[in-house]
Amino acid sequence: MKKYLALVLACLLLVAMFAGCSSAPAEAPSADGDTPAAPAEGENVVKIGVFEPATGDSGAGGKKEMLGMQFANAETPTVEIGGVTYNVELVYSDNGSDQSKAVSAASKLVDAGVALVLGSYGSSVSIAASETFNEAGLAAIGVTCTNPGVTAGNDHYFRICFLDPFQGTVLANFSAEELGATTAYCLGELGNEYDQGLVNYFKLAFEAAGGTVITDSFPTNNSDFTSYLNKAKNAGAEVFFCPVSIAYATQIISQAASLGVEFPIVGSDTLDDNMVLDAIKGTNIKLYVSTFYQEGGNPEFDAAIKEYINSNAEAMTANGGNDIISAVTAMGYDAYYVALEALKAAGSVDPAAVKAAIPGVTYEGVSGAIAFDEIGDAIRDTAFIKTANTEDGSWALVKQQKAE
Numbered sequence: 001m002k003k004y005l006a007l008v009l010a011c012l013l014l015v016a017m018f019a020g021c022s023s024a025p026a027e028a029p030s031a032d033g034d035t036p037a038a039p040a041e042g043e044n045v046v047k048i049g050v051f052e053p054a055t056g057d058s059g060a061g062g063k064k065e066m067l068g069m070q071f072a073n074a075e076t077p078t079v080e081i082g083g084v085t086y087n088v089e090l091v092y093s094d095n096g097s098d099q100s101k102a103v104s105a106a107s108k109l110v111d112a113g114v115a116l117v118l119g120s121y122g123s124s125v126s127i128a129a130s131e132t133f134n135e136a137g138l139a140a141i142g143v144t145c146t147n148p149g150v151t152a153g154n155d156h157y158f159r160i161c162f163l164d165p166f167q168g169t170v171l172a173n174f175s176a177e178e179l180g181a182t183t184a185y186c187l188g189e190l191g192n193e194y195d196q197g198l199v200n201y202f203k204l205a206f207e208a209a210g211g212t213v214i215t216d217s218f219p220t221n222n223s224d225f226t227s228y229l230n231k232a233k234n235a236g237a238e239v240f241f242c243p244v245s246i247a248y249a250t251q252i253i254s255q256a257a258s259l260g261v262e263f264p265i266v267g268s269d270t271l272d273d274n275m276v277l278d279a280i281k282g283t284n285i286k287l288y289v290s291t292f293y294q295e296g297g298n299p300e301f302d303a304a305i306k307e308y309i310n311s312n313a314e315a316m317t318a319n320g321g322n323d324i325i326s327a328v329t330a331m332g333y334d335a336y337y338v339a340l341e342a343l344k345a346a347g348s349v350d351p352a353a354v355k356a357a358i359p360g361v362t363y364e365g366v367s368g369a370i371a372f373d374e375i376g377d378a379i380r381d382t383a384f385i386k387t388a389n390t391e392d393g394s395w396a397l398v399k400q401q402k403a404e
Contacts, residue, residue, distance in 0.1 A: 045086060102124075166381075
């Protein structure tokens with residue numbers, strides 16, 4: 001009997017040893033943005049907040065941005081801080097692509113005790129949540145929120161992407177110089193800081209180049225864009241600029257195809273999405289977008305993220321059902337590593353120390369060199385302009401363009 005008990009105890013010990021040595025792959029957030037289970041008690045853990053939309057109009061883009069962070073976390077799940085190794089836990093909070101939900105989503109991250117925050121996809125929700133992060137003494141690093149208002153007048157919000165004044169100018173110059181347009185029709189969602197800001201910057205640059213601009217706005221939740229497309233046609237527009245959300249962009253493209261419009265559609269970084277490619281496939285619509293990264297820019301990263309997507313059903317779903325690399329995924333990947341650099345530079349998981357360390361962080365990312373200016377904005381001077389191949393639903397690089 002004693003031998004039998006000893007054998008049982010030995011088996012149980014072996015099971016415990018193997019369980020302790022195993023490692024599970026990084027989990028993605030659920031559809032509502034909830035966070036997976038935390039690491040085992042007793043481990044050194046540093047929490048990075050992920051303030052992104054998993055639902056709403058920008059949910060598709062938010063999931064792709066998070067995908068880059070999730071891949072980076074799976075690739076590098078630990079960080080050395082002050083001579084101590086910490087497991088990095090991503091804490092997700094879904095802002096629902098909605099300014100009214102942004103504050104509660106931000107408060108969830110504050111309550112979770114994160115050391116800093118990444119996000120959001122969408123400038124409006126970033127601006128709405130900014131004061132919540134500020135009051136908690138938390139730094140936030142924007143990934144693709146391009147509106148100047150995100151970092152203006154504060155010392156806690158940073159970002160790694162280019163800004164809308166730059167992006168709007170680049171697209172206006174491209175429309176005038178490369179597309180030969182002299183009349184542009186610009187459409188944005190009413191009350192949306194991102195849309196309206198870009199329309200304004202495009203207008204200023206296009207008119208400065210001698211062009212004529214017609215601006216218009218549509219109400220939130222609008223689904224019929226035929227009147228706006230017809231207005232552009234009747235005005236003799238040679239380019240249709242619409243820096244809108246993915247959900248609106250797919251509707252505009254589909255309805256433009258039905259109307260047989262001949263002018264090219266020009267979009268901002270939000271239109272750089274697989275769902276937009278699906279909408280334009282098989283049509284005669286010409287589409288040009290500005291973005292932060294084009295597949296092929298870093299072959300090693302491209303191969304690794306594609307392998308991750310193709311071996312992970314949740315990642316494949318988050319990416320829209322294919323392995324085309326979105327620029328926001330590359331940016332999410334870079335943002336994660338910038339966060340690690342900030343933690344290492346701080347030598348502490350204390351939010352105040354992390355916030356103080358961020359301005360001095362530099363990082364060579366897959367999307368380019370990353371450093372911050374005195375405002376907290378990324379020092380960037382180039383955008384990728386690419387076009388949609390309507391035959392096979394892929395992107396093709398047109399050029400890298402600077403604002404003149």
